[in-house]
Each structure stands twice: as structure tokens, then as C-alpha cells.
Amino acid sequence: MPAPLCRLYLITPPRLDxxxxxxxxxxxxxxxxxxxxxxxRLKDQPDExxxxxxxxxxxxxxxxxxxxxxxxxxxxxxxxxxxxVHIGQEDAPYAEARRIVGKDRMVGVTCHDxxxxxxxxxxxxxxxxxxxxxxxxxxxxxxxxxxxxILTIWQETMETPCVAIxxxxxxxxxxxxxxxxxxLAVSAGVWSHGDGPSAAVKALNAEIAAGLAExxxx
Numbered sequence: 001m002p003a004p005l006c007r008l009y010l011i012t013p014p015r016l017d018x019x020x021x022x023x024x025x026x027x028x029x030x031x032x033x034x035x036x037x038x039x040x041r042l043k044d045q046p047d048e049x050x051x052x053x054x055x056x057x058x059x060x061x062x063x064x065x066x067x068x069x070x071x072x073x074x075x076x077x078x079x080x081x082x083x084x085v086h087i088g089q090e091d092a093p094y095a096e097a098r099r100i101v102g103k104d105r106m107v108g109v110t111c112h113d114x115x116x117x118x119x120x121x122x123x124x125x126x127x128x129x130x131x132x133x134x135x136x137x138x139x140x141x142x143x144x145x146x147x148x149x150i151l152t153i154w155q156e157t158m159e160t161p162c163v164a165i166x167x168x169x170x171x172x173x174x175x176x177x178x179x180x181x182x183x184l185a186v187s188a189g190v191w192s193h194g195d196g197p198s199a200a201v202k203a204l205n206a207e208i209a210a211g212l213a214e215x216x217x218x
Contacts, residue, residue: 005215006177006208007036008201009163011071011187012053014043019056025197026057029190030064032198033205036183039086041071054080069108074100084108084127089117094124108163113144115153122160129154130185133166134176138188148179155180169193170203177211184208 010029016022026038038061042050050073058068058081069084070077074097077085084106087097097107106127111118118129131146131154154162161182168176169189176184186204193200 005212006181007034007183008204008208009037009039009183009185010035010190010201011039011041011165011185012057013187013191014041015045016042016053019053023056023060025191027060027064029197029201030061030066032201035064035066035201037067037069037083039069039071039185040082041086041187043072047076050076051080054082058082067106069106074107077101077105086110086130094121094126098125110165113146113150115150118154118160118162119158122158126160128161128163128183130163130165132164132185134164135167135169135172137167148175151176151180168204170200170207173204173207174211174214177208178214179211180215 038057040050040053040057042053061068067083069086070082071086072088072091074085074087074092078101085097085101086108087094088110094107094109101107108128108130109121109126111121111129111131113131118131121129131150134146134148151162151164163183163185164176164181165185168184168186173184184204190197190200
């Protein structure tokens, strides 16, 4: 069975005060529908807090064949055995991140609304590039506000997978899947969903399927 053309990429909340409780919720969410990856994003938290999160969450994700990506810190991604690292434009340069994590781990790069930055990252060897924020978000300060067309152009011209990020929720996911996103990165749209994270994962997968059906139309 071929892999879906667009998949969910979950991002943790910015703080995880009760790891055991979140781990239970995470497991339920991952069981609710297709999820490709989980990014552990605990900015400005002590290394030991990040390590504890990796210790608890990675087994839950790996048991379900979900890759675990650490935000910002290639050194910690390598130390804690994550599957990869996601770096922003203000973090370690791609070449340094690659050197630290090695050739067998993934390196994804934030490119905001810039095809130029994305092409540079792809040509350097990034495993994926991330565009966004597509919609208003309170998770992080948005530097660019691309239009969905950037995903279509990217799919037509480049082979490196692209991730859409920023304010994504079930109500707006379809347009990004239809436009050409390989992955939809979602945080608050899942964890703060009114009917709970599991319902959000189900709804997002339904909208992704609808968007892919639109993408397939002539």
C-alpha cells in the first residue's frame, strides 16, 4: 500500500508539566489516525527537561512507527537518540546540524515564505523544508505569511518534501493538502481542539483525504 501523499506531523505543546498524563493523551491521539512524525518542541527548557520528554514520548511514538524530531537542538537530538532535528533560520546552520546528527538522522529546515531559502536548504541536503505560517498562530511569532500556491510551485519544481505549518486545524487543513503539502505540522489545532486531540487527528486526516482528492482532479 503506497504511503499517503500528505500526512500529519504533530508538534508538542510548548510546556509539558505532566509528562505521564501527556504521554497517555499522545498515545490516544496517535492511535486515532495516520501520523508521520512528532516534533518535541520545548523551547528554552533545560536540557534535562528535554531529555525527560524524549525518554517518555519516544517509546510511545516509536511503538506506532512515528518518527521523533527534536526542535532546535541537534546536539540533544543526537544525545537522546531522536530520529532527527528541526532547525530554524536562527538556529545552527544546516551543515553544522548535519555534522552533529550524522547522515542517518533527518534534518528539517524552517524557510518561512522563502522559496530561495528552501531551495538552498534542499540543495544542501535537507530532508524536508517547512513553509509558514499559513494562518494566524499563537504558538510562535510568524515571520512570513506564504500563500498555499508556494506548496504547488514547490511540488512542481523540487523533490524535497515540504511541510506546511502555522495555525493549521481541521477547518483549514484541506486547502494545504490540496495545494501540495507533503506534511501538515499541527500543534494547538490538535492539543486545544474542543473535542480533544483524538477527534482532531481523525478530523485532520479526513480533511487531508479530501484535499488529496481535490489535488488529484484534472
